Amino acid sequence: MTTERDLKFQNIHLAELHIDRAYLSSHWVTQRDDKLQIFCKAWPVKNSGRFDKNSFFLDWDTHLISCPNQVSIPFEPGKIVHFPQNECAICPLRSGCTNSKRGRTVSIHPDEALMQELRARQSTAIGRQDLRKRTTVEHSLAHIGHWQGNRARYIGLRKNLFDLRRVAVVHNLHVIARMDKVRPITPGIESNSCTG
Structure with missing residues (x-):
């Protein structure tokens, strides 16, 4: 892939990925090594006011x-867990868990361990602060999308990748130009700009 080849050519190793949920199924996430940290909002977990998935404990050693x-019953990532109907029928917590006559079910995401990690992180102040870093990325992508448009200009991946990089460079130049305008000028220190 082009991006992987570029990273290898520049000798860059990814330590963090700040992504949105659309990329959780990408090979960057599913085939990641343990050193790569993923920063993303987890899919929301809801159950109409009853116990949601966060109320269940998943033991990853015993599955x-x-x-x-x-x-307790066995689970597999990517499958739906069906709690025994007879256990749910006599459960004292049933009204807060399910109204199904067949018993409670819980969907286990194929990468549920990552989902739990993301949910735990976003429930902390530091985790939410890390997620806010993505706002800068989203604004940059919005600017690039505005300038480039939502259609490919050329036929072929290579030319369109070049066009994307061209627009990204223009965006970066705009950012640098704005930084120079907002940088305060300290009295007694000359500006770096040349006058002719």
């Missing part, structure tokens, strides 16, 4: 999921 009433 057992435990409900709030301590009933």
Whole structure:
């Protein structure tokens, strides 16, 4: 792939990925090594006011999921867990968990361990602060998208990648120009700009 080849050519190793949820299924995430940190908002977990997935404990060593009433059954990432109907029927916490006659089900994301990590991180002040760094990226992408438009100008990946990089360079030059305008001038220190 072009991006991987570029990173290798520049001897750059990714330490962090600040992405949105659309990229959680990309090979950058699914085939990542343990050193790569992912910063992304996790998919929201809801259950109409009843116990949501966060109320269940997933033991990654034994691959057992435990409900709030301590009933444990095996789980597999990417599958749906069906708690036993007879256990749910007599459960004292049933009204806060499910109204299904078949018992409670919980969907396990194929990369559920990452989802748990993301949810835990975004529940902390530092984690939310890290997620806000993405705002700068989103604004830059919006500017580039505005200038470039939403259609490819050329036929072929190589030419369109060159066009994207051209627009990104123009955006970076605009950012640098704005930085020079907002930088305060300290009295007694000459400006770097030349006058002719």
